[in-house]
Amino acid sequence: xxxxxxxxxxxxxxxxxxxxxxxxxxxxxxxxxxxxxxxxxxxxxxxxxxxxxxxxxxxxxxxxxxxxxxxxxxxxxxxxxxxxxxxxxxxxxxxxxxxxxxxxxxxxxxxxxxxxxxxxxxxxxxxxxxxxxxxxxxxxxxxxxxxxxxxxxxxxxxxxxxxxxxxxxxxxxxxxxxxxxxxxxxxxxxxxxxxxxxxxxxxxxxxxxxxxxxxxxxxxxxxxxxxxxxxxxxxxxxxxxxxxxxxxxxxxxxxxxxxxxxxxxxxxxxxxxxxxxxxxxxxxxxxxxxxxxxxxxxxxxxxxxxxxxxxxxxxxxxxxxxxxxx
Amino acid sequence: xxxxxxxxxxxxxxxxxxxxxxxxxxxxxxxxxxxxxxxxxxxxxxxxxxxxxxxxxxxxxxxxxxxxxxxxxxxxxxxxxxxxxxxxxxxxxxxxxxxxxxxxxxxxxxxxxxxxxxxxxxxxxxxxxxxxxxxxxxxxxxxxxxxxxxxxxxxxxxxxxxxxxxxxxxxxxxxxxxxxxxxxxxxxxxxxxxxxxxxxxxxxxxxxxxxxxxxxxxxxxxxxxxxxxxxxxxxxxxxxxxx
Numbered sequence: 001x002x003x004x005x006x007x008x009x010x011x012x013x014x015x016x017x018x019x020x021x022x023x024x025x026x027x028x029x030x031x032x033x034x035x036x037x038x039x040x041x042x043x044x045x046x047x048x049x050x051x052x053x054x055x056x057x058x059x060x061x062x063x064x065x066x067x068x069x070x071x072x073x074x075x076x077x078x079x080x081x082x083x084x085x086x087x088x089x090x091x092x093x094x095x096x097x098x099x100x101x102x103x104x105x106x107x108x109x110x111x112x113x114x115x116x117x118x119x120x121x122x123x124x125x126x127x128x129x130x131x132x133x134x135x136x137x138x139x140x141x142x143x144x145x146x147x148x149x150x151x152x153x154x155x156x157x158x159x160x161x162x163x164x165x166x167x168x169x170x171x172x173x174x175x176x177x178x179x180x181x182x183x184x185x186x187x188x189x190x191x192x193x194x195x196x197x198x199x200x201x202x203x204x205x206x207x208x209x210x211x212x213x214x215x216x217x218x219x220x221x222x223x224x225x226x227x228x229x230x231x232x233x234x235x236x237x238x239x240x241x242x243x244x245x246x247x248x249x250x251x252x253x254x255x256x257x258x259x260x261x262x263x264x265x266x267x268x269x270x271x272x273x274x275x276x277x278x279x280x281x282x283x284x285x286x287x288x289x290x291x292x293x294x295x296x297x298x299x300x301x302x303x304x305x306x307x308x309x310x311x312x313x314x315x316x317x318x319x320x321x322x323x324x325x326x
Numbered sequence: 327x328x329x330x331x332x333x334x335x336x337x338x339x340x341x342x343x344x345x346x347x348x349x350x351x352x353x354x355x356x357x358x359x360x361x362x363x364x365x366x367x368x369x370x371x372x373x374x375x376x377x378x379x380x381x382x383x384x385x386x387x388x389x390x391x392x393x394x395x396x397x398x399x400x401x402x403x404x405x406x407x408x409x410x411x412x413x414x415x416x417x418x419x420x421x422x423x424x425x426x427x428x429x430x431x432x433x434x435x436x437x438x439x440x441x442x443x444x445x446x447x448x449x450x451x452x453x454x455x456x457x458x459x460x461x462x463x464x465x466x467x468x469x470x471x472x473x474x475x476x477x478x479x480x481x482x483x484x485x486x487x488x489x490x491x492x493x494x495x496x497x498x499x500x501x502x503x504x505x506x507x508x509x510x511x512x513x514x515x516x517x518x519x520x521x522x523x524x525x526x527x528x529x530x531x532x533x534x535x536x537x538x539x540x541x542x543x544x545x546x547x548x549x550x551x552x553x554x555x556x557x558x559x560x561x562x563x564x565x566x567x568x569x
Contacts, residue, residue: 068436079409235384238382247451316445321397
């Protein structure tokens with residue numbers, strides 16, 4: 001497939017926003033159960049939510065560049081029964097509203113306990129909004145991942161690993177950003193976020209490697225034989241029907257060499273997993289905000305390469321019909 | 327339930343692109359139009375087409391065969407492009423099974439083209455909406471046309487009658503008979519999209535000539551018996567007969 005930067009930025013930016021929100025809420029829940037003693041102040045969570053929201057908005061804006069008719073984008077919520085894209089379009093604003101509400105509730109300190117669960121667990125409005133946000137956050141990860149994973153003949157994408165990768169990569173970048181942000185604004189929380197960022201980065205490395213191995217072993221289900229329905233081992237296209245380019249030749253092929261694809265793969269492995277791991281461990285031991293922020297920025301650059309590779313690697317069966325110009 | 331479709335006979339398609347030309351001509355000025363072209367006389371022309379004819383060579387020289395392969399939307403019975411559309415712009419008509427795009431609802435997200443394994447949807451780069459074969463829905467129901475012209479433009483243009491048009495759910499229709507009797511097949515059956523358009527395979531043409539087709543056995547004058555005449559150098563009747 002041809003990697004479109006609008007979609008690359010959409011998926012990576014909202015991933016960061018989602019991960020950052022999850023990080024903030026996880027920290028709060030940990031504190032609630034007294035697992036984590038140090039809590040940041042209200043301001044920390046309020047500003048953190050707004051940073052997450054800014055990433056989500058940036059992603060949303062970027063997505064509009066993918067549309068031929070952005071002014072009709074409102075129509076795209078219509079088919080939520082069948083279309084994962086439609087579901088994403090509905091869940092994203094819902095999640096953004098929760099992130100906004102979560103930040104506002106923290107800012108105004110709406111933490112009067114509404115009711116008590118069990119003996120000691122006091123539930124306030126902030127916790128409720130956060131819980132709803134967490135649900136919508138995962139719904140959004142699943143929707144975004146399933147947009148790609150539901151296309152069965154794009155075999156590179158048609159796997160649960162696609163959804164898992166979206167969740168883990170978004171989570172890793174969000175927690176890395178949270179670590180950098182905490183190092184600046186609430187140093188007591190830095191270790192917590194940085195350690196989780198490390199754990200999720202390692203998990204993401206495992207699952208992304210699994211999908212790389214899987215895709216490497218894939219055998220295309222469609223062949224030139226099934227594409228034109230002729231049973232013969234030797235079939236060669238002599239003409240694709242036109243001598244210039246077309247939508248079919250531009251949209252479904254990355255147009256880069258195999259060597260370029262390989263280098264992007266190693267680049268994204270280094271930038272998304274290797275270097276952030278080094279920066280995070282180093283930043284964790286030295287409590288240096290610069291190193292932790294560096295980990296995030298390097299990882300984000302890696303994610304752009306990762307998403308580019310994700311698109312470029314997918315081999316659409318329609319390409320079987322468009323192989324020779326003459 | 328009606329399911330209109332094309333049946334394309336690969337045995338007679340000669341790859342003349344008449345169907346492509348007529349499709350473009352009819353539809354660029356019809357309901358699917360304008361099918362924009364860019365740089366049509368330049369070095370790198372590009373444009374939107376609803377129908378393409380491709381050419382494949384099967385076999386190894388000298389035992390090769392050229393297959394001309396027209397391809398347009400197959401109007402699948404389980405169209406993967408329809409459920410993924412977020413706006414409902416892409417839809418399959420219940421009454422005749424034609425898969426269409428509502429150009430006023432399409433937001434140009436290209437998701438449906440990703441979901442089509444056959445590569446038959448093309449975005450109009452000027453209008454920014456997805457275009458595809460409509461089976462000339464604006465022709466086939468036009469009561470102003472004589473009945474024999476109520477067919478898709480590609481079918482009317484084909485000089486070898488390689489394209490048949492009709493209801494594949496009606497067992498008596500010409501298309502159903504052709505699929506049944508000439509082993510019509512769908513493309514990429516592995517994805518379960520159940521394409522309605524079918525292709526008729528190339529067939530070996532054989533001719534058996536019997537003796538009585540060379541010699542007119544029923545010729546009352548038995549003219550053939552006079553031939554062949556004996557060679558001039560051969561001894562004539564005069565030479566072999568002594569009077």
